[in-house]
Amino acid sequence: MDTISNEASNLNNNLSRMANVPEAYRYFTLDQLKGALKKMYLIRRFEEEAEDSYQRGLTYGTMHLSIGQEASAVGICMPLSNADYITSTHRGHGHCIAKGAEPGKMFAEFFGKETGYCRGRGGSMHIADVTTGNLGANGIVGGGIPIAVGAALSIKHQKKNAVAVCFFGDGANNEGSFHESLNMASIWKLPVVFVCENNQYGMSTSIERSTSVKNIADRAVSYSMPGITVDGNSFSDVASASVEAVARAKSGEGPTLIECLTYRTRGHSRSDRNRYRTKEEIDAWAARDPIPRFEGELLNFGILNETMIAEVREAAEREIQSALEFAKSSPDPDPLQVANFVYSS
Amino acid sequence: MTDSAIREISFSQAIYEAMALAMEADERVILMGEDIGVYGGAFQVTGDLVHRFGPERVIDTPISELGGAGVAVGAALTGMRPIFEFQFSDFATLAMEQIVNQAAKMRYMLGGEVSVPVIMRLPCGSGSGAAAQHSQSLEAWFAHVPGLKVIEPTTPYDAKGMLLAALEQNDPVLIFEHKLLYKMKGHVPEGHYTVPIGPSETRRQGKDVTIVATAIMVARALEAAVILEGENIDVEVIDLRTLRPMDTESIIASVKRTSRLLCVYEGVKTLGIGAEISAAIVESDAFGFLDAPVIRLGGQECPIPYSPGLERASVPQVDDIVRCARDLVRRKI
Numbered sequence: 001m002d003t004i005s006n007e008a009s010n011l012n013n014n015l016s017r018m019a020n021v022p023e024a025y026r027y028f029t030l031d032q033l034k035g036a037l038k039k040m041y042l043i044r045r046f047e048e049e050a051e052d053s054y055q056r057g058l059t060y061g062t063m064h065l066s067i068g069q070e071a072s073a074v075g076i077c078m079p080l081s082n083a084d085y086i087t088s089t090h091r092g093h094g095h096c097i098a099k100g101a102e103p104g105k106m107f108a109e110f111f112g113k114e115t116g117y118c119r120g121r122g123g124s125m126h127i128a129d130v131t132t133g134n135l136g137a138n139g140i141v142g143g144g145i146p147i148a149v150g151a152a153l154s155i156k157h158q159k160k161n162a163v164a165v166c167f168f169g170d171g172a173n174n175e176g177s178f179h180e181s182l183n184m185a186s187i188w189k190l191p192v193v194f195v196c197e198n199n200q201y202g203m204s205t206s207i208e209r210s211t212s213v214k215n216i217a218d219r220a221v222s223y224s225m226p227g228i229t230v231d232g233n234s235f236s237d238v239a240s241a242s243v244e245a246v247a248r249a250k251s252g253e254g255p256t257l258i259e260c261l262t263y264r265t266r267g268h269s270r271s272d273r274n275r276y277r278t279k280e281e282i283d284a285w286a287a288r289d290p291i292p293r294f295e296g297e298l299l300n301f302g303i304l305n306e307t308m309i310a311e312v313r314e315a316a317e318r319e320i321q322s323a324l325e326f327a328k329s330s331p332d333p334d335p336l337q338v339a340n341f342v343y344s345s
Numbered sequence: 346m347t348d349s350a351i352r353e354i355s356f357s358q359a360i361y362e363a364m365a366l367a368m369e370a371d372e373r374v375i376l377m378g379e380d381i382g383v384y385g386g387a388f389q390v391t392g393d394l395v396h397r398f399g400p401e402r403v404i405d406t407p408i409s410e411l412g413g414a415g416v417a418v419g420a421a422l423t424g425m426r427p428i429f430e431f432q433f434s435d436f437a438t439l440a441m442e443q444i445v446n447q448a449a450k451m452r453y454m455l456g457g458e459v460s461v462p463v464i465m466r467l468p469c470g471s472g473s474g475a476a477a478q479h480s481q482s483l484e485a486w487f488a489h490v491p492g493l494k495v496i497e498p499t500t501p502y503d504a505k506g507m508l509l510a511a512l513e514q515n516d517p518v519l520i521f522e523h524k525l526l527y528k529m530k531g532h533v534p535e536g537h538y539t540v541p542i543g544p545s546e547t548r549r550q551g552k553d554v555t556i557v558a559t560a561i562m563v564a565r566a567l568e569a570a571v572i573l574e575g576e577n578i579d580v581e582v583i584d585l586r587t588l589r590p591m592d593t594e595s596i597i598a599s600v601k602r603t604s605r606l607l608c609v610y611e612g613v614k615t616l617g618i619g620a621e622i623s624a625a626i627v628e629s630d631a632f633g634f635l636d637a638p639v640i641r642l643g644g645q646e647c648p649i650p651y652s653p654g655l656e657r658a659s660v661p662q663v664d665d666i667v668r669c670a671r672d673l674v675r676r677k678i
Contacts, residue, residue: 117455118455121453121454122456126454126455128455130455135419135422136451139446140446143415143443143446145412146411146412146415146418147447149412150427151419151423152419153416154419154424154425157372157420158424164419176411177412177415177442180409184407184416187407188404340457341453342453343492343516344460345515
């Protein structure tokens with residue numbers, strides 16, 4: 001971080017003199033930090049509204065909520081631009097918003113509308129926004145991992161100054177595609193950042209029961225790349241790890257595996273009856289909710305005051321309400337067009 | 346006639362030439378696969394391309410079919426034109442996820458916002474004593490998937506022209522290459538040309554029986570046609586060439602003329618290519634023209650065995666085609 005912190009840090013000279021201020025707050029500008037907070041609010045409110053629509057029977061299919069995991073999505077995307085790619089997962093709403101997607105088009109996709117990101121063909125599990133470098137959520141656990149490596153191969157061939165960031169969950173760390181992909185990214189020194197959001201359960205099976213290593217980041221040793229485990233509910237810890245890994249990737253040093261320890265406070269999907277975890281466990285993690293923690297740090301370090309935080313929260317709420325309005329008033333796709341978009345020619 | 350006009354090269358050299366031309370013309374074209382570099386590919390198709398274009402563009406992958414195919418899909422999604430070689434088409438079973446769930450569906454799932462111009466080359470078929478896990482003809486599996494284009498050239502001319510046509514597509518194209526065809530020689534022009542994906546090719550015109558064949562079965566059907574000619578049975582042979590999208594129109598037109606249909610393919614008979622072709626006839630106005638029931642001549646309902654006699658018995662041979670064609674002209678509805 002020291003080598004790159006001077007290129008963007010213009011937040012507050014006083015901060016750099018406070019020894020206990022996390023690096024991320026010195027590295028990013030005030031506007032960037034406000035933007036990060038707004039994205040965390042947008043993600044939370046998007047998913048709360050999504051959940052509410054389900055409970056009222058207004059939407060169709062299934063969905064996977066990342067409530068409680070917002071810091072990892074937003075923190076990782078902090079050093080990224082539209083030139084950088086991400087691949088995402090079935091639990092991908094957060095990544096999508098963190099990378100810059102419009103909640104209106106996301107809600108529209110969620111409601112199966114023609115104005116959605118995928119024109120209603122994909123739904124919650126396939127939302128993508130290629131204009132922001134988001135190559136899409138993915139319904140197959142581990143499906144996006146080699147695709148991110150392929151995107152990194154393109155970056156290298158096209159000599160672009162960019163990275164591919166690959167989000168996946170703890171469940172994917174036992175898929176063959178994970179191991180094959182980390183190996184290839186390492187032997188070819190590709191600009192990839194592998195981000196494992198370890199939310200402790202692959203559906204109902206805990207990492208203790210499914211995974212032979214204590215930390216998923218330990219897998220990195222086998223593929224000769226740095227592996228780092230961070231508090232995934234701490235925005236600043238995640239953002240710092242991402243800045244470092246992105247710099248490493250862009251300088252040609254190859255991939256990094258970041259493990260963000262986090263928790264989904266909601267169930268796996270609609271079918272989840274929560275038989276595999278205790279209320280105490282859920283409550284303990286809810287007490288570490290990343291959003292109040294981020295707000296608290298912004299206040300404590302004198303970066304934002306209560307009024308400014310309230311303004312950001314209200315701006316996010318206005319955006320969510322107009323996004324919902326846009327989606328609800330959008331047309332359904334035409335059934336006669338059902339077989340469009342299968343082929344380009 | 347110039348030398349070029351009569352030049353004959355092998356099926357594998359034709360594929361090599363198409364890849365070399367494409368790589369010279371377009372920096373985005375890269376090759377990926379197992380042992381395609383200095384080894385030259387298991388069937389020596391990539392040959393010396395690594396020396397001509399370097400290891401950055403002729404990429405030896407680890408033995409990681411799923412991951413390798415996925416990397417090719419990701420590269421195609423982000424502006425490259427990868428040609429991915431499976432060492433044997435059987436090994437594509439390890440990569441089904443990336444082919445079927447990702448490459449085939451991505452454009453549709455994302456509402457037409459992306460394209461995946463990946464080419465996969467898959468050496469297939471029996472006849473080399475490689476037994477059950479290196480000899481399958483699984484092309485019908487893949488042809489069942491909307492979003493994929495599946496082609497199966499049978500001549501050196503088509504092998505080059507269809508690969509160059511595939512490179513002009515923005516969709517995933519799977520090329521099944523029958524291993525027994527690699528050494529077959531034929532006329533191939535130098536330079537760039539394309540053979541369109543989709544239309545079938547009538548290799549021989551006839552009035553008594555329509556044989557629709559794929560891969561090595563086209564050559565066997567043409568051999569059978571010569572024998573049948575001696576028996577005054579005049580056979581039309583259609584080389585299907587593309588499984589998806591299938592050129593049913595030409596088959597229907599042919600059956601309306603001959604009133605008899607024999608489908609010959611190496612994949613397992615049941616639920617295979619022949620079923621689709623037969624259904625296309627039954628669903629069309631050619632149905633009323635049929636003078637005999639349709640015959641499907643496909644692979645036996647067993648894995649490909651090792652012992653030479655068993656291996657021959659497991660897939661259609663020239664004699665089998667002759668016998669079925671005779672049956673067809675004798676039988677009446």
